[in-house]
Amino acid sequence: MPPRYFGRVDWRPCDSNGKFLEDPKSQPPPRTESTANDWTPFTSRLQFETADFVFQHARMSQGNIDRLLELWAASLIPYGALPPFASVQHLLETIDSIPFGDAPWTSFKARYTGDFPLNPPPWMTAEYEFAHRDPLVCVRNMLANPDFSDEFDIAPYREYDRCLKRQYTNLLSGDWAWEQADIIANDPETHGAMFCPLILGSDKTTVSVATGQNEYHPVYMSLGNVWNNVRRxxxxxxxxxxFLSIPKTAPLHDRICKTSTKGLISAHESMQEPSLVYTAVKSCGIIVESSALSRDDFPRADIHELIAGDLLHQIIKGCFKEHLVDWVFAYILLEHGQTKGHEIWGQIDRRCVVSL
Structure with missing residues (x-):
């Protein structure tokens, strides 16, 4: 395997508190230290077994669960005892409080709160629903997944082949991750911490085709420490x-498109104002109190470095298939008129076919 070089100092394993281990070859502790009698958040094995049976195995309806608990409580009256759960709501709340497993989904509604023109378009007065879950819980679940243990980078590195030519494989093998680790290492309070970059992406779903003025965009997240083959x-x-509901004529999108010729700085400035995009980011749990996007909310995020293009959207569709072609065609029609413009466009088409 090609050699890897980790950081500018020798890498040493440490415990969860950031203290170096006396024996670098010692094995990590078990993933859980709970005892055999620990049924947290359930109070007893009976409560756990009851919840597991009615919810997982029998899949009882809520009405039947309530009826069962009522009969159970009636049978225990002579003994002054109580059933494992007071009601179906008590059972569901206990299940939801389990600190393991997937992050639960929640939702909220939002609407445009900026200045209204004289005759506002429908999207300004409409209400939009955003579904989301806590990304911090999702990240913790990824970090705790033992399936990634052999395909996981704990620190940025630089990889070279036998001819000492730099190799770029996973995210932490790049210069950006290396530079961020250097910046973080300057703070003594972060010594012993692991750099965990997050990868976010979004694209509208097929349900956006027949949903009127709304497009629906799932927001995907991945952990940068995981190797690319695992992610694929x-x-x-x-x-x-x-899961975001975005109006097809959102003004922020128009503003960013209009300022795109001025460079990324103009686009970045356009994103400083509160908008539906801010609401979308807030729904991911990133911003809590701020009323606008700013670099202070994302200390390791620089829009000029982190917006990554892809072949389909930025090259094929962005340059050749949609935007650039439409802009050139519209310019030709404005400059030469409909008849002459279509004639010129036909010549361009024929030349492209010949060249291909």
Whole structure:
């Protein structure tokens, strides 16, 4: 295997508190230290077994669960005892409080709160629903997944082949991760911490085709420490953390498109104002109190470095298939008129066919 070089100092394993281990070859402790009698958050084995039976095995309806608990309580009256759960609501709340497993989904509604023109378009007065779950819980679940233990990078590294030519494989093998680790290491309070970059992506779903003025965008998240082959294999290394309803004529999208010729700085400035995009980001649990996007909310996120293009959307569709072609065609029609413009466009088409 090609050599890997970790950081500018020798890498040493440490415990969960960031203290170096006396024996670097010692094995990590078990993933759980709970005892055999620990049924948290259930109070007893009976309560756990009851919840497991009615919810997982029998799959009882809530009405039947309530009826069962009532009969159970009636049978225990002579003994002054109580059933494992007071009601079906008590049972569901206990199940939801289990600190393991997937992050629960929640939702909220939002609407445009900026200034209204004289005759506002429908999207300004409409209400939109955002479904999301806590990305921090999702990240913790990924970090705790033992399936990634042999395909996981704990620190940025630089990899070279036998000819000492730099190799770029996974996210932590790049310069950005290396530089971020150097910045983080300057803070003594972060010594012993592990750099965990997050990868976010979104694209509208097929249900957006027939949904009027709304497009629906799932927001995907992955952990940058996981190797690329794991992410491509969909082994729980990519999770959906939000499901956004975005109006097709959102003003922020128009503003970013209009300022795109001025460079990324203009686009970044356009994103500073509160908008539906802010609401979308807030739904992912990133911003809690801030009323606008700013670099202070994302200390390791630089829009100029982190917006990554892809072949389909930024090259094929963005340059050749949609935007650039439409802009050139519209310019030709404005400059030469309909008849002459279509004639010129026909010549361009024929030349493209010949060149291909």
């Amino acid at each position: 294999a969909h082994r729980n290394a990519i999770l959906v953390v939000a």
